[in-house]
Structures are given as structure tokens and as C-alpha cells.
Amino acid sequence: MNQSIIQTQQLQFSYPANEGENAPKTVLNGVDLSIERGSFTAVLGHNGSGKSTLAKHMNAILLPSGGKVYVDGMDTVREETLLQIRKTVGMVFQNPDNQIVANVVEEDVAFAPENLGVPPEEIRRRVDDALKAVNMYQYREHAPHLLSGGQKQRIAIAGVIAMQPECIVLDEPTAMLDPIGRADVLRTIKTLNRERGVTVVLITHHMDEAAQADRLVVMTQGKIIADGPPKQVFQDVEGLKAVGLTVPHTVELLWQLRQEGLDVPLDALSDEECAQALFHLMHP
Numbered sequence: 001m002n003q004s005i006i007q008t009q010q011l012q013f014s015y016p017a018n019e020g021e022n023a024p025k026t027v028l029n030g031v032d033l034s035i036e037r038g039s040f041t042a043v044l045g046h047n048g049s050g051k052s053t054l055a056k057h058m059n060a061i062l063l064p065s066g067g068k069v070y071v072d073g074m075d076t077v078r079e080e081t082l083l084q085i086r087k088t089v090g091m092v093f094q095n096p097d098n099q100i101v102a103n104v105v106e107e108d109v110a111f112a113p114e115n116l117g118v119p120p121e122e123i124r125r126r127v128d129d130a131l132k133a134v135n136m137y138q139y140r141e142h143a144p145h146l147l148s149g150g151q152k153q154r155i156a157i158a159g160v161i162a163m164q165p166e167c168i169v170l171d172e173p174t175a176m177l178d179p180i181g182r183a184d185v186l187r188t189i190k191t192l193n194r195e196r197g198v199t200v201v202l203i204t205h206h207m208d209e210a211a212q213a214d215r216l217v218v219m220t221q222g223k224i225i226a227d228g229p230p231k232q233v234f235q236d237v238e239g240l241k242a243v244g245l246t247v248p249h250t251v252e253l254l255w256q257l258r259q260e261g262l263d264v265p266l267d268a269l270s271d272e273e274c275a276q277a278l279f280h281l282m283h284p
Contacts (some may be wrong), residue, residue: 011067038198040194044219088167089169154259234251
């Protein structure tokens with residue numbers, strides 16, 4: 001079995017030129033990326049870095065202008081594999097309101113499996129399972145529009161889970177949420193990955209979210225400029241600042257202390273690790 005569930009090879013993508021512009025706008029510029037099955041990868045970058053455009057190539061919403069994208073070995077430009085690609089990789093977007101189609105939560109989650117022709121008793125099982133997976137089972141008979149933003153986003157994720165994809169790509173799923181909603185959605189994503197083995201690709205511009213992934217890919221101007229464990233990537237504070245990105249507050253604090261000549265590690269991402277590093281500094 002192929003270890004990579006998604007692979008891009010020299011991926012290029014350009015949007016057509018707008019009126020008054022001479023040339024197409026190149027957004028992805030030779031991206032080579034391999035996403036392993038069962039992994040949790042965050043793709044970090046500021047607006048315009050190409051990260052959302054990359055996400056839309058992962059289930060053939062967009063097709064390459066150049067290079068290749070393979071999903072579970074299937075070439076995304078081949079029309080006959082499109083349905084199978086969409087079954088393999090599910091997408092969750094920024095605005096949950098755009099993904100909710102029914103007036104009752106459980107009907108919304110059932111929508112995609114029904115369209116895939118899944119038998120009714122199997123749909124019932126999948127809907128219950130998906131709602132339990134995102135901790136929203138008790139809301140199954142509620143109206144989605146009465147839920148909070150974070151709850152709506154979890155319903156949107158449940159709708160994707162009910163299709164039983166091997167991989168879920170989330171494009172800025174917390175952008176419109178308050179801190180509580182963001183924490184809920186992130187907890188849900190991590191549980192799906194750790195307990196169910198779902199491959200997760202999280203597109204984000206939040207440093208604290210990116211820090212929770214196993215692997216961090218940093219993009220700027222349509223290219224990948226860093227790729228590795230978050231602890232490793234975030235140590236390059238100067239490199240990230242040079243492309244307009246910050247680092248988690250913990251790393252920023254330790255970096256500032258190092259600038260003052262103090263011997264502290266830069267790989268303390270969590271609050272606990274940072275507190276431990278400061279404790280050791282004051283009690284050598």
C-alpha cells in the first residue's frame with residue numbers, strides 16, 4: 001500500500017488574469033509535498049501564501065496548471081476517478097454556514113452519504129457514529145442555525161466523517177470562531193487523527209494551532225520554505241519573521257531571552273514546557 005495518501009509533484013497553479021492585468025496570477029510555484037497516511041499535518045502561511053489553493057487541489061476542487069497531484073495514487077486530472085478522490089479526501093471550509101444544507105442536524109450529516117447511495121440503515125449508523133465522534137450526538141434533532149459557530153463547524157466535520165474519507169482537509173476551519181469554538185474544533189480534529197487514524201491536513205494562519213500538529217509545512221509566495229516537526233520549524237524565529245510570520249508566544253518569549261544572552265531552549269512550545277524552561281533558568 002502506498003504510504004502517501006496525497007502527493008504533489010512540481011505543482012503549479014495560476015488564476016486567470018483579471019481585467020486590466022497582463023498575465024495570469026501564479027499562486028503555486030513548484031510545490032512538492034507528500035502527506036503520509038494517518039499523519040496530522042498543518043500548513044501555515046499568511047493570506048496569499050497559496051495554502052488554501054493547495055488545499056483545494058487535495059480533492060480536485062482545483063486542477064493543476066502544471067505538475068501533478070495524486071490522491072491515493074489517482075491522478076486528479078482524470079475525470080473517471082473524481083468521485084473516488086472525493087470519497088477519499090473530505091473538505092471542511094472556513095464558513096460552516098456554507099456547508100450546512102438541512103434544517104435538522106442529523107439530516108444535514110446524512111446528506112452526503114445519501115448522495116453517495118449508501119443504504120438507509122448504514123446511513124443511520126454513520127450519522128450516529130459521526131455525531132458521537134464530534135461530541136454533538138445530543139444535538140442530533142436540533143436546528144443547525146441555532147447552534148454556536150463552533151458547534152456548526154463540528155456538524156460540518158461530522159458531515160464529512162459520515163462519508164468515511166481516509167483524509168480530511170480543513171481550510172482555516174476556525175477562522176470565524178471564538179476561542180472556545182476554536183479549541184472545540186481543534187480537540188475534535190486531534191481526536192479523529194489519534195483515535196480513528198484519519199489523516200488530517202489543517203490549513204491555518206494561527207501559530208498555536210500549527211504547533212499542535214505532528215508536522216508543520218510553512219508556505220510563502222506559493223512555495224514551501226520549511227517542513228518538519230513544529231518544535232524544529234519554530235526555532236527559526238528570524239526566518240519566519242523575514243516572511244511576515246510570527247511564532248507562538250512561548251517561543252517568542254524564549255527567543256527574546258536568548259537575544260539578551262540567556263541560555264534557554266527554543267523548542268518549548270507549550271505553556272508547561274515554557275514554564276519549565278523558565279524555572280530551570282531561575283533555579284539552575
